[in-house]
Amino acid sequence: MSGDFGSVIGPVAPEIILCVLGLLLLVAGMFLPAHRKATIIFWTCLVGLGTALCSCVMVLAAIALSPEPLQMPNWLGATLRVDEFALVLKILINLATILTILISPEYIQHRLTAGRSEYFPLVVFAALGMTLLVSATDLITIYVAMELTSLVSYVLVGYMKRDPKSTEAGMKYFLVGAASSAIMLYGMSLTYGMTGATDLASIRRAIAELGSPEPMVLVGLILMVAGFGFKLAAAPFHMWAPEAYEGGPTPIVALISVGPKMAGIAVLLHVLEIGFPEIRDHWSALIAAIAAISMVLGNLTAIPQKNIKRMLAYSSIGQIGYILIGVASLPQSMNDWRTSGIIVYLLVYAFMNIGAFAVVTAVSNAGLSDDIEDYRGLAQSSPLLAVALLVFLASLAGLPPTAGLWGKALIFGAAIYSGFTWLAVVGVACSVVSVFYYFNVVRVMFFLKATTPHTFRNTHLLTAGIIIAITGTLFIGVYPEPFIAMARVGQDIVAAR
Amino acid sequence: MTSYVQKIAWLIPLLPFAAFWIILFFGYRLRKASALVAIAGIAGAFGLSLPCFIAMARGHDPVNVSFPWVQIGRLTVDLGYQIDPLTAVMLMVVTLIGSLIFIYSVGYMTDDPLFHRFFAYMSLFACAMLTLVMSNNFLMLYVGWEGVGLCSYLLIGFWFEKPSAMRAAKKAFLVTRTGDCGLALGIFLLFYLTGSVAFDPIFDAAHHSHIHETLFIAAAILIFFGAVGKSAQFPLHVWLPDAMEGPTPVSALIHAATMVAAGVYLVARSYPLFQLGGEHAIALSVVAWIGGITAFMAATIAVAQNDIKRVLAYSTISQLGYMMLGLGVGGYTAGVFHLMTHAFFKALLFLGSGSVILGFHHEQDMMKMGGLKKAMPYTFWTYFIGYLALAGIPPLAGFWSKDEILHHALEHNFPVFLLGAAAAFLTSFYMTRQMYLVFGGEQRDKHIHAHESPFVMTVPLMILAFFSAIIGIVCVHGQGFHHLVHFGQEPPAPFSLSVAGISTAIALLGIGLGWKLYGQKPLSAADEDPLLKIGRLYTFLQNKWYFDELYDTVVIRPLLRSARILYWVDQKLVDGTVNLVGIITIILARVHQLFDTYIVDGCVNLVGTVTRQMGFALRYLQTGSVQSYLCVLYTGVILFVVWQLYTGQHFSCPFLK
Amino acid sequence: MIAVHHYIFLSAALFAVGIYGVIARRNAVGVLMSIELMLNAVNINLLAFARYVTPTTLTGQVFAVFVITVAAAEVAVGLALVINVYRNMDHINVDDINLMKW
Numbered sequence A: 001m002s003g004d005f006g007s008v009i010g011p012v013a014p015e016i017i018l019c020v021l022g023l024l025l026l027v028a029g030m031f032l033p034a035h036r037k038a039t040i041i042f043w044t045c046l047v048g049l050g051t052a053l054c055s056c057v058m059v060l061a062a063i064a065l066s067p068e069p070l071q072m073p074n075w076l077g078a079t080l081r082v083d084e085f086a087l088v089l090k091i092l093i094n095l096a097t098i099l100t101i102l103i104s105p106e107y108i109q110h111r112l113t114a115g116r117s118e119y120f121p122l123v124v125f126a127a128l129g130m131t132l133l134v135s136a137t138d139l140i141t142i143y144v145a146m147e148l149t150s151l152v153s154y155v156l157v158g159y160m161k162r163d164p165k166s167t168e169a170g171m172k173y174f175l176v177g178a179a180s181s182a183i184m185l186y187g188m189s190l191t192y193g194m195t196g197a198t199d200l201a202s203i204r205r206a207i208a209e210l211g212s213p214e215p216m217v218l219v220g221l222i223l224m225v226a227g228f229g230f231k232l233a234a235a236p237f238h239m240w241a242p243e244a245y246e247g248g249p250t251p252i253v254a255l256i257s258v259g260p261k262m263a264g265i266a267v268l269l270h271v272l273e274i275g276f277p278e279i280r281d282h283w284s285a286l287i288a289a290i291a292a293i294s295m296v297l298g299n300l301t302a303i304p305q306k307n308i309k310r311m312l313a314y315s316s317i318g319q320i321g322y323i324l325i326g327v328a329s330l331p332q333s334m335n336d337w338r339t340s341g342i343i344v345y346l347l348v349y350a351f352m353n354i355g356a357f358a359v360v361t362a363v364s365n366a367g368l369s370d371d372i373e374d375y376r377g378l379a380q381s382s383p384l385l386a387v388a389l390l391v392f393l394a395s396l397a398g399l400p401p402t403a404g405l406w407g408k409a410l411i412f413g414a415a416i417y418s419g420f421t422w423l424a425v426v427g428v429a430c431s432v433v434s435v436f437y438y439f440n441v442v443r444v445m446f447f448l449k450a451t452t453p454h455t456f457r458n459t460h461l462l463t464a465g466i467i468i469a470i471t472g473t474l475f476i477g478v479y480p481e482p483f484i485a486m487a488r489v490g491q492d493i494v495a496a497r
Numbered sequence B: 001m002t003s004y005v006q007k008i009a010w011l012i013p014l015l016p017f018a019a020f021w022i023i024l025f026f027g028y029r030l031r032k033a034s035a036l037v038a039i040a041g042i043a044g045a046f047g048l049s050l051p052c053f054i055a056m057a058r059g060h061d062p063v064n065v066s067f068p069w070v071q072i073g074r075l076t077v078d079l080g081y082q083i084d085p086l087t088a089v090m091l092m093v094v095t096l097i098g099s100l101i102f103i104y105s106v107g108y109m110t111d112d113p114l115f116h117r118f119f120a121y122m123s124l125f126a127c128a129m130l131t132l133v134m135s136n137n138f139l140m141l142y143v144g145w146e147g148v149g150l151c152s153y154l155l156i157g158f159w160f161e162k163p164s165a166m167r168a169a170k171k172a173f174l175v176t177r178t179g180d181c182g183l184a185l186g187i188f189l190l191f192y193l194t195g196s197v198a199f200d201p202i203f204d205a206a207h208h209s210h211i212h213e214t215l216f217i218a219a220a221i222l223i224f225f226g227a228v229g230k231s232a233q234f235p236l237h238v239w240l241p242d243a244m245e246g247p248t249p250v251s252a253l254i255h256a257a258t259m260v261a262a263g264v265y266l267v268a269r270s271y272p273l274f275q276l277g278g279e280h281a282i283a284l285s286v287v288a289w290i291g292g293i294t295a296f297m298a299a300t301i302a303v304a305q306n307d308i309k310r311v312l313a314y315s316t317i318s319q320l321g322y323m324m325l326g327l328g329v330g331g332y333t334a335g336v337f338h339l340m341t342h343a344f345f346k347a348l349l350f351l352g353s354g355s356v357i358l359g360f361h362h363e364q365d366m367m368k369m370g371g372l373k374k375a376m377p378y379t380f381w382t383y384f385i386g387y388l389a390l391a392g393i394p395p396l397a398g399f400w401s402k403d404e405i406l407h408h409a410l411e412h413n414f415p416v417f418l419l420g421a422a423a424a425f426l427t428s429f430y431m432t433r434q435m436y437l438v439f440g441g442e443q444r445d446k447h448i449h450a451h452e453s454p455f456v457m458t459v460p461l462m463i464l465a466f467f468s469a470i471i472g473i474v475c476v477h478g479q480g481f482h483h484l485v486h487f488g489q490e491p492p493a494p495f496s497l498s499v500a501g502i503s504t505a506i507a508l509l510g511i512g513l514g515w516k517l518y519g520q521k522p523l524s525a526a527d528e529d530p531l532l533k534i535g536r537l538y539t540f541l542q543n544k545w546y547f548d549e550l551y552d553t554v555v556i557r558p559l560l561r562s563a564r565i566l567y568w569v570d571q572k573l574v575d576g577t578v579n580l581v582g583i584i585t586i587i588l589a590r591v592h593q594l595f596d597t598y599i600v601d602g603c604v605n606l607v608g609t610v611t612r613q614m615g616f617a618l619r620y621l622q623t624g625s626v627q628s629y630l631c632v633l634y635t636g637v638i639l640f641v642v643w644q645l646y647t648g649q650h651f652s653c654p655f656l657k
Numbered sequence C: 001m002i003a004v005h006h007y008i009f010l011s012a013a014l015f016a017v018g019i020y021g022v023i024a025r026r027n028a029v030g031v032l033m034s035i036e037l038m039l040n041a042v043n044i045n046l047l048a049f050a051r052y053v054t055p056t057t058l059t060g061q062v063f064a065v066f067v068i069t070v071a072a073a074e075v076a077v078g079l080a081l082v083i084n085v086y087r088n089m090d091h092i093n094v095d096d097i098n099l100m101k102w
Helices: A005-031 A034-065 A084-103 A105-111 A116-135 A139-157 A164-195 A200-210 A215-232 A240-247 A250-256 A259-275 A277-302 A308-328 A337-365 A383-397 A404-417 A421-447 A460-478 A481-489 B004-009 B011-030 B033-057 B085-108 B115-134 B138-156 B163-194 B199-208 B213-230 B239-245 B248-257 B259-269 B282-303 B308-328 B332-359 B377-391 B397-412 B414-439 B455-484 B497-519 B530-534 B536-542 B544-581 B583-619 B626-647 C004-024 C028-052 C059-089
Strands: B063-072 B075-083
Touching: A005 A034, A005 A116, A034 A084, A034 A116, A084 A116, A084 A250, A084 A259, A084 A337, A084 A460, A105 A116, A105 A250, A105 A337, A105 A460, A116 A139, A116 A250, A116 A259, A139 A164, A139 A215, A139 A250, A139 A259, A139 C059, A164 A200, A164 A215, A164 A240, A164 B626, A164 C004, A164 C028, A164 C059, A200 A259, A200 A277, A215 A259, A215 A277, A215 B626, A240 A250, A240 A308, A250 A259, A250 A337, A259 A277, A259 A308, A259 A337, A277 A308, A277 A421, A277 B583, A277 B626, A308 A337, A308 A404, A308 A421, A337 A383, A337 A404, A337 A460, A337 A481, A383 A404, A383 A421, A383 A460, A404 A421, A404 A460, A404 A481, A404 B063, A421 B583, A481 B063, B004 B011, B004 B033, B004 B063, B004 B075, B011 B033, B011 B115, B033 B075, B033 B085, B033 B115, B075 B085, B075 B115, B075 B138, B085 B115, B085 B248, B085 B259, B085 B332, B085 B455, B115 B138, B115 B248, B115 B259, B138 B163, B138 B213, B138 B239, B138 B248, B138 B259, B163 B199, B163 B213, B163 B239, B213 B259, B213 B282, B239 B248, B239 B308, B248 B259, B248 B308, B248 B332, B259 B308, B259 B332, B282 B308, B282 B397, B282 B414, B282 B536, B282 B544, B308 B332, B308 B397, B308 B414, B332 B377, B332 B397, B332 B455, B377 B397, B377 B414, B377 B455, B377 B497, B397 B414, B397 B455, B397 B497, B414 B497, B497 B530, B530 B536, B536 B544, B626 C004, C004 C028, C028 C059
Parallel strands: none
Antiparallel strands: B063 B075
């Protein structure tokens, strides 16, 4: 038994590492001396996340190199599924969490009066929830993992206790979240009732036996999609996002604008492709509708926004619309562009969106507000930040030579291959609209003079985070092939089995 | 076997690139040391290029490395680099001359407040140029091509406080961009025809596709249009003389030795396309004629210029025309050979002129100079060698390459040969004129105290002079250069005494005429230029065949005028009618105005406004009350359910059965 | 005879009442309680299905236990946030928590 210890816990090593790390940090927060606490917890957290990232890479390598498929240990049952697709997303989630941690310390130094030592373990638990979610293939696991992520996110968004905006954001986020998780649960209970199972593979078999599509199956699926849609902030389940983004601590907003989206897309793909491939026609139309509504609503409402975080919230509603096009399109076996598109887009999105929020963090660290008006003349007072934001916004708009171009190109390609030409057209039109509001910020930064000069003195950690994000955005933009190839690793994984 | 060439070659463009980033980030802190970083970058590139060149010279197989850039489904685009003899020669030219010019720049730019930025731009230029010559596909070549264009723009306008410099930079950018459009179209056409951007597959396809031969020839001509812009060929040559507003090392590196030669390199690289059509290849005749006309025209203009750098600029255009001419008449080796020798002696001449300008306190008018031989002995002697090389006096570099080109021209295209020969005569004449005006006789403007430049500038001059003197004979020895760089089974040009005799005689004739006019009795301050005797023709030449005026009249004025006519019509329409019909027209004008505001502007702004307004309207969905959000959420779910069930096949509830 | 659809109707009704409460209650704690009602509707569903659809396995019961446990955690977090709102604004009227809008 001890001989194959590696194979017993190996596949879930990243989750175990994150869990131990979170608990360790919580306990350490109670016992460490006050003056050293912040430093020790920060670095332990960073090292721990790095270890989790490495373990993901090692499991991925082990799976990719071994000839036979990975045997999941018995004690997990059918609750988790560790495949290439999930592992690539776990790597991305860990990366996003590391970037969040890097841009956090100075911000919480300024803004938090209490609870600084619990901040990092909470972020780690959020990451744990997301990594579990990308592997979960049982409705119960999906529910628990999703609640783990959500509960931690509510707390973190409302973490600035003395800030009314943050409090309000946490409150609204919680109420919408709890209500939509109840809806999702109701959908799950209906699915369970119709199929007699909670694991996705059995659900699929049961639906196949039912023959003609049962309306209750459909209702159950739609209710579940509503719950996932809440995580993704896809319209019309997006209403919490602008407030949560505007009020929450900026580094946390960076994380919740990226991490839950990856997890949500993974769980959506798993449920739809493993559990419900038999009624593809129905859900692909449903997802296409959600994608179109998200793109149009997000991109249009972003135009009049005055607050940059709110603008980025609407922009990310639009962005999730683009990614959902990929989910709606035909499966990988018939459409080479799909999985590559989704994974490359998520990767690119992680870099550019966290990068943009990192710049917002840096600006607010300098004592400026989040109003776009306050970005006047940023190009003079801090060229690095201005150029960085320019790169991230250009990438969000999908302009060459940034990475955003490739994400959009692949996704729109997938749509056209799947006969969703109208979705691709809507997507391109929305991208054109998006240039309008992204470059409004660029105009303010580069062509308007600052009213009062500000000095920007950022820590090396924050600068490092921004530079990693820029490097990622530009490198993928200039040389996308390795990442498309990495996405190709999980090619037939998402395909129905 | 992966040879060492393959292992090291990819680093070559990356070294200057790294230097660029280092200087960009730490320039303010490095100050003068940024020059060291830049020199280390380019010298490192030279150090890596040298073994590549030696390997090629020893007959090593060409190296071609590709990697997939984008690969989705059936669509694959490969990028990569290649080292073949042509690339190896270009690498040597760029890195060796580049290194020397970088060193020289330390002296030339020493007092400039933006010293580090200059070296950052130069490093970026080196990187782009090396990418351009090492690429094995049109896409990376195009990236390098635009990169050098951008750097050229930045460096011409380096002294941006001078309005003339900004104007010149803008002009260079716009004119070369005109050519770039042709190149881009050509690349698109080739990609459309072959589904690839890499050289080898495209050339293979061009060779074996007889159906699309006309289209491939069209692509070749489009590509040549790009080369015309970049290499300042007629009729897009007008930007290069103005580009002399940039610092002189820039003129030497970018506008004489490397970037402007990129057009010639492009034609040489795409030679298989130009050759299509066999004996009477249309594309090649176009190249030959454009080259011949440019060579002759620019040489005549150079005769009548008084600015020391402008003479050299027109000379460069003329010599680039020579290279094109050589390629066009089938002298592939000869054209590339001339590219190489010219790079050395023209860089030498430009750096020499820079030394003169610096020593003469930034005065560039040759009519004020004279007698600088005594004040600047090093500059004089090195300049003298460059002069002989350009004039084509054996055994210096220029003689051999020019001779080969004339030889090919004589064999294949006699009218073009005549143009070339006339250009050769004019070349030796205007260079003799320049030598006497600058270095001979007595200084005409006595207020300026000329002084010799520092060693950091004269040593590169000496090295370049050394190469200018010997490189021709070294390469010709045993047909060495021909064995290295040749196209297909092209036979080496035999050294014929008659052509050599003719070309030497022509050169000596030009020098003789120059001596007669300027050397026999040196010009004094009171004398006027003896050339003024030819009257109108002189004015015509001095005004550069009125090309700028022509473009002004044909292109720019009509544009402005049509704008003005429209304005005038508008004015008269409103004003005139107001005077005439009074009150009625006020109404008309109102209507007109309303039409303008609501219909014309409206249509233009409609799309934008509608989008904006929808955005403004949609934001009010977000009322701030969380329960309205939940309403939206529930309504969404219910609508989805209704829609899905409505489109579903049938409705039945299993629990009610 | 009580069949499975009786339970379904009960749970649907409970769920609808919960939704109504979530939308209509002004007091944040009331909204929280309505959400609990929705979760209880889910639990009824799960147990009924466990009894009638899969009488031989415990999946439904286990699911229900998970729901109850997680709901407890959710209420804890929710009440903490409500208390915080009360500290900042001196009321917990969800209609009037609209600092951020548009």
